Every structure is written in C-alpha cells, then in structure tokens.
Amino acid sequence: xxxxxxxxxxxxxxxxxxxxxxxxxxxxxxxxxxxxxxxxxxxxxxxxxxxxxxxxxxxxxxxxxxxxxxxxxxxxxxxxxxxxxxxxxxxxxxxxxxxxxxxxxxxxxxxxxxxxxxxxxxxxxxxxxxxxxxxxxxxxxxxxxxxxxxxxxxxxxxxxxxxxxxxxxxxxxxxxxxxxxxxxxxxxxxxxxxxxxxxxxxxxxxxxxxxxxxxxxxxxxxxxxxxxxxxxxxxxxxxxxxxxxxxxxxxxxxxxxxxxxxxxxxxxxxxxxxxxxxxxxxxxxxxxxxxxxxxxxxxxxxxxxxxxxxxxxxxxxxxxxxxxxxxxxxxxxxxxxxxxxxx
Amino acid sequence: xxxxxxxxxxxxxxxxxxxxxxxxxxxxxxxxxxxxxxxxxxxxxxxxxxxxxxxxxxxxxxxxxxxxxxxxxxxxxxxxxxxxxxxxxxxxxxxxxxxxxxxxxxxxxxxxxxxxxxxxxxxxxxxxxxxxxxxxxxxxxxxxxxxxxxxxxxxxxxxxxxxxxxxxxxxxxxxxxxxxxxxxxxxxxxxxxxxxxxxxxxxxxxxxxxxxxxxxxxxxxxxxxxxxxxxxxxxxxxxxxxxxxxxxxxxxxxxxxxxxxxxxxxxxxxxxxxxxxxxxxxxxxxxxxxxxxxxxxxxxxxxxxxxxxxxxxxxxxxxxxxxxxxxxxxxxxxxxxxxxxxx
DNA sequence: CTGAAAGCGCTAACAC
DNA sequence: GTGTTAGCGCTTTCAG
Numbered sequence: 001x002x003x004x005x006x007x008x009x010x011x012x013x014x015x016x017x018x019x020x021x022x023x024x025x026x027x028x029x030x031x032x033x034x035x036x037x038x039x040x041x042x043x044x045x046x047x048x049x050x051x052x053x054x055x056x057x058x059x060x061x062x063x064x065x066x067x068x069x070x071x072x073x074x075x076x077x078x079x080x081x082x083x084x085x086x087x088x089x090x091x092x093x094x095x096x097x098x099x100x101x102x103x104x105x106x107x108x109x110x111x112x113x114x115x116x117x118x119x120x121x122x123x124x125x126x127x128x129x130x131x132x133x134x135x136x137x138x139x140x141x142x143x144x145x146x147x148x149x150x151x152x153x154x155x156x157x158x159x160x161x162x163x164x165x166x167x168x169x170x171x172x173x174x175x176x177x178x179x180x181x182x183x184x185x186x187x188x189x190x191x192x193x194x195x196x197x198x199x200x201x202x203x204x205x206x207x208x209x210x211x212x213x214x215x216x217x218x219x220x221x222x223x224x225x226x227x228x229x230x231x232x233x234x235x236x237x238x239x240x241x242x243x244x245x246x247x248x249x250x251x252x253x254x255x256x257x258x259x260x261x262x263x264x265x266x267x268x269x270x271x272x273x274x275x276x277x278x279x280x281x282x283x284x285x286x287x288x289x290x291x292x293x294x295x296x297x298x299x300x301x302x303x304x305x306x307x308x309x310x311x312x313x314x315x316x317x318x319x320x321x322x323x324x325x326x327x328x329x330x331x332x333x334x335x336x337x338x339x340x341x342x343x
Numbered sequence: 344x345x346x347x348x349x350x351x352x353x354x355x356x357x358x359x360x361x362x363x364x365x366x367x368x369x370x371x372x373x374x375x376x377x378x379x380x381x382x383x384x385x386x387x388x389x390x391x392x393x394x395x396x397x398x399x400x401x402x403x404x405x406x407x408x409x410x411x412x413x414x415x416x417x418x419x420x421x422x423x424x425x426x427x428x429x430x431x432x433x434x435x436x437x438x439x440x441x442x443x444x445x446x447x448x449x450x451x452x453x454x455x456x457x458x459x460x461x462x463x464x465x466x467x468x469x470x471x472x473x474x475x476x477x478x479x480x481x482x483x484x485x486x487x488x489x490x491x492x493x494x495x496x497x498x499x500x501x502x503x504x505x506x507x508x509x510x511x512x513x514x515x516x517x518x519x520x521x522x523x524x525x526x527x528x529x530x531x532x533x534x535x536x537x538x539x540x541x542x543x544x545x546x547x548x549x550x551x552x553x554x555x556x557x558x559x560x561x562x563x564x565x566x567x568x569x570x571x572x573x574x575x576x577x578x579x580x581x582x583x584x585x586x587x588x589x590x591x592x593x594x595x596x597x598x599x600x601x602x603x604x605x606x607x608x609x610x611x612x613x614x615x616x617x618x619x620x621x622x623x624x625x626x627x628x629x630x631x632x633x634x635x636x637x638x639x640x641x642x643x644x645x646x647x648x649x650x651x652x653x654x655x656x657x658x659x660x661x662x663x664x665x666x667x668x669x670x671x672x673x674x675x676x677x678x679x680x681x682x683x684x685x686x
Numbered sequence: 687c688t689g690a691a692a693g694c695g696c697t698a699a700c701a702c
Numbered sequence: 703g704t705g706t707t708a709g710c711g712c713t714t715t716c717a718g
Contacts, residue, residue, distance in 0.1 A: 008710090009711065009712060010712095018689085019689045019690075020690090020713090021714080022687090022688060024713060025714095034687070052462060053712070054467050054712070056402050056408065056711075056712095057403055057710075057711035058712060061714090070447075078428075078432070079429075080424070080426075081423070082423040085428060086423050089421070101468075102447045104413075104435055123398040124349065125399070125444075231630075231633065287574075292611075351695055351696085352696060352697095353695080362705045363695095363697090363705085364697085365703085365704060365705075367696070367698080368697095371697080377704080401695080402710095403710050403711070404697050
C-alpha cells in the first residue's frame with residue numbers, strides 16, 4: 001500500500017560505490033568505456049534496487065517530452081468513431097515504435113478559447129500535435145502557420161492556410177467514383193455530401209461533379225443533399241434524393257457511414273440496392289464489408305495515412321524547417337452495391 | 344520557423360527586476376502578499392515575454408506528472424469501438440476538468456512483456472491508470488494487487504484478484520432482461536453470449552439463466568451461442584440458434600453490437616423482429632436507437648461510469664490507501680424489438 | 687577510467 | 703514584502 005519511495009540515481013551511486021556520472025554513463029551506454037567490473041556493480045545495484053530513471057527528469061534535462069498530442073474535434077464522443085479510431089490506432093502504433101507516447105485532446109471550445117492548444121507546446125508538455133477532422137471554421141489553426149510548433153493535419157487541409165498535412169486525394173476519389181458509375185451505365189445520379197467547410201469534401205464533390213459533367217451527365221444542384229456525416233443523415237438524404245428525383249439510378253455518398261445509411265434509407269423507401277439504385281461510398285471502413293449488400297467504395301488508406309502522418313510529424317520535430325504536403329492515392333474497391341444499369 | 348527560445352522564470356525575474364521567488368509567488372498566488380506594484384511588474388513581464396511555466400519542471404518538482412493512462416486491449420483498432428470510445432470520452436472529460444491529461448496505451452504483447460505497464464508508473468510518467476476491457480487472461484494485472492500503483496478497472500473485474508474497479512451490475516442486467524422477456528410471455532429463449540474470460544459476461548449469463556430457471560423456463564446449453572462481441576458474430580449466432588431451435592421466441596444478446604447483428608441475422612433467416620422473434624440487448628449504445636426495429640436493451644450508464652471511474656482513480660491517487668469497488672445499477676430501456684408473445 | 691560540479695526550470699523553507 | 707538557497711533527478715562538460 002505504502003508508496004514505495006522512489007529510488008534515484010543517487011541511491012544507485014551509493015549502493016554501487018561509484019559516482020552519479022558513472023551510473024549515468026553505464027545506463028546510457030555512452031561509449032566512454034567504463035571498466036567491466038564497475039559496469040557490473042552498477043547494473044547489479046540497479047537490478048537489486050529496482051531502479052528506473054525518472055522520465056520527468058530526463059525530459060527536463062533533454063528538453064524533449066516524448067509526447068505527441070492528437071487533437072480530435074468536439075463531436076459527440078469523437079473517440080467512438082471508426083474513422084477517427086483507426087487513425088488514432090495508426091498514430092499510436094507509429095508513435096510507440098518511435099518511442100513517443102500519445103496524448104489525447106479534444107477541441108472543446110473551452111480548450112481552444114483558453115489557448116490550451118498552444119500552451120501544451122509552450123509549456124513544453126508535448127513535442128508535436130496531429131489534428132484530426134479539422135475544418136475551415138477552426139480559426140485557431142492559423143496560429144500554427146509560422147511553423148514554430150510542430151503540427152500536422154491528418155487527412156485534411158484548409159484552403160488558404162499554409163499547414164503541414166498528409167491526406168488522400170479526394171478529388172481523384174470523386175472522379176473514380178464517377179467513372180465507375182459511368183462505366184456501369186449510370187447517368188442520372190445523386191450525391192450525398194457533407195459539410196462544405198471540410199476541404200476534402202469540397203474536393204470530392206468537385207472531382208465527382210466535374211467528371212460527371214465531362215461525360216455529358218452533369219449533376220443538378222437539387223440532386224446534392226447533405227448527409228451530415230452520419231448514418232441517419234445518409235438515410236434521410238437518400239430518401240430525400242429519391243423523392244426529388246424518382247428516376248435516379250445511383251448515388252455517391254461522401255463517406256461510408258452515410259453510404260450505409262443511404263442503403264438503409266433506400267430500402268426503407270422501397271428501393272432495392274443495387275437492383276433499383278446503386279450506391280457507392282468513400283473511405284472503405286471495415287463495416288462496409290458486412291452490410292447488405294456489401295459496399296462498393298473508394299478505398300482510402302486510412303491506417304497507412306495515419307502512420308505516415310505520425311512519421312512525418314516526427315520528421316518535422318527533428319527538423320523544424322521541413323514542410324510536408326503529402327497526398328496519398330486512392331483506389332476502387334468493388335463489392336456488390338453498384339449494379340450495371342441496363343435501361 | 345526558428346524554435347523560439349524558451350523564456351524561463353529567470354528571464355522574468357530579470358525583466359521585472361525581482362527575484363525568482365517573487366515571480367514564483369506571484370504566479371502561484373501564494374497568499375504571502377506581494378505588494379501590488381511588484382506583482383504588476385511581474386505580471387507585465389510575463390505578458391510581454393510570453394512566459395509559460397514549464398510543465399516538466401513543475402512536474403519534476405511536485406512529483407506529479409498530471410497524466411493518466413488509459414489502457415485498452417489489443418483488438419483490431421480498439422479505438423474504433425463505440426463502447427470503448429464512449430468510455431474514453433468520459434474519462435477524458437473528467438480528467439481534464441481535474442487538470443489531468445490522458446495518455447493512450449494499448450496492451451500489445453510487446454508492451455506488456457516489456458513491463459511497460461509498470462514502467463510508466465515507476466518512471467513517474469503517469470500518476471494512475473484506467474484499464475478497459477480486461478479479462479481473466481490478463482495475468483499481468485496481478486502486479487497491481489499490492490496497491491502500490493494507482494490503477495482501476497473500468498466496467499469489469501477479475502474474479503480472484505483484489506483490484507479496484509467501477510462497473511455495472513451485470514448480474515442484475517441478466518435478471519432484468521429475463522424478467523422483461525418473461526413478462527412478455529417468452530419462455531423459449533436463447534442467449535448470444537461472448538467470451539467467458541470476461542467476468543461481467545459470466546455475471547450476465549448467470550443472472551439471466553438463473554432468473555429464467557427460477558421462473559420455470561430454464562435455458563438449455565444448446566441455446567447459448569458465442570457471438571464474439573461483434574455484429575457479424577451476433578448475426579451468425581442468432582442464425583445458429585434459430586437453426587438449432589426453430590421455435591425460439593426471443594433472445595438476449597450480451598451486448599448491443601451483437602444484438603444489432605442478431606437482428607440482421609434473424610431477418611436474413613427469414614424471421615421478422617419482433618413479430619417472430621424478439622431481441623433484447625445490453626449496454627444501450629447510441630446505434631441501438633436507430634436500428635430497425637429500435638433496440639430494447641438493458642441500459643448501462645457507460646458515460647457516467649467512465650467519469651466515475653476516473654474520479655475514483657483520482658481519489659486513489661490522492662490517498663493510496665483507499666480501495667474502490669463501485670457497482671452501478673442498470674435499468675431497462677424499452678423500444679421496439681421485444682413484442683408480446685401471444686401463443 | 688572515474689568523479690566533482692554545473693545546470694535543465696521550478697518551488698519552498700528560511701532568512702533579511 | 704522580498705531575496706537566498708537548497709533541492710527535484712538526471713545529463714554532461716571538464717578535470718583528475
């Protein structure tokens with residue numbers, strides 16, 4: 001029960017009959033060769049007393065916290081989202097391999113308003129930060145433009161702000177989705193979009209609509225509905241689309257959550273998927289594989305991107321002058337939710 | 344770009360023409376009244392130079408890291424799970440209100456084997472730890488029985504180990520589910536369970552089966568199938584149950600994920616829910632509200648439990664002698680997935 | 687090959 | 703009221 005009193009390097013020095021320096025040298029195996037016997041005496045003492053160097057003291061000395069923060073948006077339980085969750089897993093995996101630990105932060109208004117997002121840097125609590133799910137509404141981001149605090153946006157960027165980021169090519173994603181629908185004979189298609197303050201969503205929409213238009217099948221504004229990034233929203237949006245334009249034969253949903261919702265919404269409205277209406281999603285989350293029908297979607301390398309983002313952040317920390325703009329390619333994952341349109 | 348060189352308390356002392364102590368006293372507003380003019384001079388200097396006390400140095404001095412770790416099991420992307428996610432959100436909210444930050448750790452074999460779960464304590468990196476999703480297979484937990492490192496299990500416990508925990512009453516949950524089914528006339532019921540190394544699952548099963556047995560409607564072992572804690576597993580388990588025992592009129596799933604899967608599985612097998620087969624879940628996750636039919640389930644106060652767990656951990660940190668065994672009551676949330684059995 | 691001593695940035699007895 | 707000083711636990715010149 002009692003708080004085992006911490007054993008410090010001083011205790012080891014005493015116990016092994018050597019000096020602080022010697023102990024430190026042995027432990028950090030600085031090549032300044034310590035004689036084998038001395039080394040052994042130190043190591044024995046360490047073992048015997050169960051000594052563990054204080055990470056705090058080391059951090060203070062080295063001016064490295066060994067900590068990275070992940071900032072997630074303030075959504076209802078942002079951590080309970082598969083997309084963010086997979087990114088966080090990836091970041092955690094990469095960070096721990098590099099000897100860093102991961103701190104969680106939520107972009108609560110009170111967190112931001114108090115300037116905490118800067119404080120954690122300035123108080124030398126963290127070495128760098130990864131921001132997930134940012135939008136152009138997040139005005140606090142501009143404070144990072146001077147590159148003075150190592151920060152990187154994950155799978156997003158903000159038009160007009162010079163911020164490091166690693167993301168997927170959502171414009172290509174939109175184009176690929178359009179090409180797949182066109183190749184299957186679909187020309188009357190709808191789009192379940194989401195928030196326009198998310199730059200990658202804007203890219204997806206523009207990639208999609210311009211590819212459709214280029215093929216002579218432009219998309220009417222009325223056939224673009226907001227699905228709020230949620231399943232329910234996707235369901236409602238799909239229902240609305242089909243109401244506005246009953247002869248739609250296919251639709252793209254801006255992410256898989258909305259696509260899964262859209263499938264449910266279409267079914268509820270009495271349409272068969274994909275026989276009556278085809279659905280294509282974007283992201284390729286795990287769940288898409290198991291819905292009915294299995295979801296055809298544009299694959300984004302979420303996990304790899306997360307790892308890459310973390311790796312790049314560590315590079316920035318190592319060399320503050322470097323700047324990163326990394327764009328990952330996307331691809332098509334064909335399953336069963338898109339059918340050939342014969343009419 | 345250049346790394347702004349950190350301004351320290353010493354710089355403030357110099358700039359304000361006072362001593363280190365004075366500055367420290369002013370900043371920590373220790374009541375030793377510093378004269379108003381001096382105080383103002385210090386504050387001005389702080390403002391002007393943009394001084395931020397180093398959290399590292401403070402931590403070293405105070406021997407408090409201000410950090411809590413959350414240890415999640417090594418599942419495929421554990422962070423991408425609504426249940427863990429909600430718990431993490433709750434913990435984060437409570438911790439940040441108390442001025443603590445939250446570190447993420449995953450119970451990878453290599454993390455545990457390296458003894459990292461103890462190291463982060465012994466190297467004074469964290470002040471306490473919260474463990475999610477533990478099972479009796481996690482033998483490393485016994486190292487915490489001596490109470491020497493502040494740790495607490497969240498919504499679980501391990502039979503035979505004396506560990507702090509905050510959890511729900513899953514035995515009662517099983518009983519409540521049984522009572523609700525019985526009250527609706529169901530007597531031929533099945534159970535989609537999950538891993539028996541999870542103590543709360545064992546409790547749920549025992550609460551459920553003994554209540555059914557007590558009512559003269561005992562559950563045959565053949566009517567208990569493993570749903571693996573997943574949607575797919577739940578679907579497969581429900582299909583299997585209905586194959587083994589075609590006249591089942593209801594089933595309990597050990598959590599809502601499996602319940603949602605079970606509904607899909609039953610539908611796929613041609614049964615209507617709840618007209619042919621009723622389904623009751625356990626946990627009350629957000630998604631249950633939106634599935635078809637909306638899920639009747641045993642409500643567990645996940646978020647509140649997470650907050651409470653965190654609060655209790657902080658108490659333990661404050662007073663290492665205290666021991667916590669907190670059990671939260673559960674209740675019934677009636678929606679549409681359980682119907683009256685008329686036959 | 688090893689030890690003494692300074693310093694990382696901050697706090698808090700203890701003087702003046 | 704304010705300053706001096708001694709740590710917190712560690713790393714790292716710089717002498718011996």
